[in-house]
Amino acid sequence: MRKNVVIYNRLPAPLVQQLSEAFNVTVIDTQGNVDEQFQHALLHAHGLIGASKTLGRHELQHAENLEVISSVSVGYDSYDVPYLSEQGILLTNTPDVLTQTTADLGFALLMSTARRLPELDAYTKAGQWTKGITEEHFGTDVYGKTLGIVGMGRIGAAIAKRGHFGFDMRILYHAGSRKPELEKEFKAEYRDLESLLQESDFVCLVVPLTESTRQMIGARELRLMKPSGILINIARGPVVDEAALIEALSNQQIRGAGLDVFEQEPLSSSPLFSLKNVVTLPHIGSATHETRYAMAERAVSNLTAALSGNRPQDLVNPEVWKG
Numbered sequence: 001m002r003k004n005v006v007i008y009n010r011l012p013a014p015l016v017q018q019l020s021e022a023f024n025v026t027v028i029d030t031q032g033n034v035d036e037q038f039q040h041a042l043l044h045a046h047g048l049i050g051a052s053k054t055l056g057r058h059e060l061q062h063a064e065n066l067e068v069i070s071s072v073s074v075g076y077d078s079y080d081v082p083y084l085s086e087q088g089i090l091l092t093n094t095p096d097v098l099t100q101t102t103a104d105l106g107f108a109l110l111m112s113t114a115r116r117l118p119e120l121d122a123y124t125k126a127g128q129w130t131k132g133i134t135e136e137h138f139g140t141d142v143y144g145k146t147l148g149i150v151g152m153g154r155i156g157a158a159i160a161k162r163g164h165f166g167f168d169m170r171i172l173y174h175a176g177s178r179k180p181e182l183e184k185e186f187k188a189e190y191r192d193l194e195s196l197l198q199e200s201d202f203v204c205l206v207v208p209l210t211e212s213t214r215q216m217i218g219a220r221e222l223r224l225m226k227p228s229g230i231l232i233n234i235a236r237g238p239v240v241d242e243a244a245l246i247e248a249l250s251n252q253q254i255r256g257a258g259l260d261v262f263e264q265e266p267l268s269s270s271p272l273f274s275l276k277n278v279v280t281l282p283h284i285g286s287a288t289h290e291t292r293y294a295m296a297e298r299a300v301s302n303l304t305a306a307l308s309g310n311r312p313q314d315l316v317n318p319e320v321w322k323g
């Protein structure tokens, strides 16, 4: 019997074709009533593939045949993992393939915020460049500064590499555990969170969203940062208390922030949008043609393995695997 697969986000056509050769595939049409289609398709689904959808007890209550959810993302905070495990549903993600691209974006955001690129691009295009620029348009150096990385995992280490080798930065980091190899490779120094915030010129957040990282950066932590400090968040919005950040930026308590992620996404209106010292992006960490294709390929491979009785490469809840 061919198993049933539901694709709930866009996948590249060749990968939809590949899945169709092995499974009965339902693609949720994002133009229609998504929830209704999704709930209907769930009744018979053995596998789901997609991203950016909250999936837990409520959403999956009728998914009685579900064996696996293959997420096209590395972060899995939108899934209720304990519930999935309790139900014997495998969850897979796509680590590694997006690491370098997300680190590139993190660094681009850091550079853009430090050198005020979007603001000065808008200034130039608005025809305001009518005489030589003055101090009011100056940015701040990146080269040789101190970069504090909160979350020294795959992406954190890739950012450390760029900072150390590319920009001669001093690297501080905070993580759940010490990383002796990275300390050697990038001359990285471990700090508790408070010391990292106090000593860094740039603080880059790259932790997963969990109960221990939710609102990890609030008013108290922002007060610990240097007045010249810049906060970069490419992790998840709720890692930062956004209201406290808005206040710190409005009062120029810190120099600026570069944000790829927000408490609410998508975000079409926010006090952040009127602040010049913030660079905002629509959650594009992994959004390149090459990387999004590679992520989709990896997710298809995980899904296919699971539904064929083989152990998927990237199991989030390996305890469910009965192999």
Ligand code: NAP
Pocket: 074, 075, 076, 095, 096, 098, 102, 150, 151, 152, 153, 154, 155, 156, 174, 175, 176, 177, 178, 206, 207, 208, 209, 210, 212, 213, 234, 235, 236, 260, 261, 283, 284, 285, 286
């Ligand atoms: P990873 O390899 O699992 O690294 C996570 C790091 O965070 C690890 O060093 C971990 O410590 C540390 N950590 C976890 N909880 C912590 C805590 N409470 N305090 C301090 N450090 C903590 O993950 P990754 O592949 O680098 O990805 C990290 C996150 O980036 C993802 O979960 C995702 O949310 C986000 N992301 C965003 C985008 C985007 O588009 N903006 C793209 C990709 C990923 P240990 O090393 O001790 O375990």
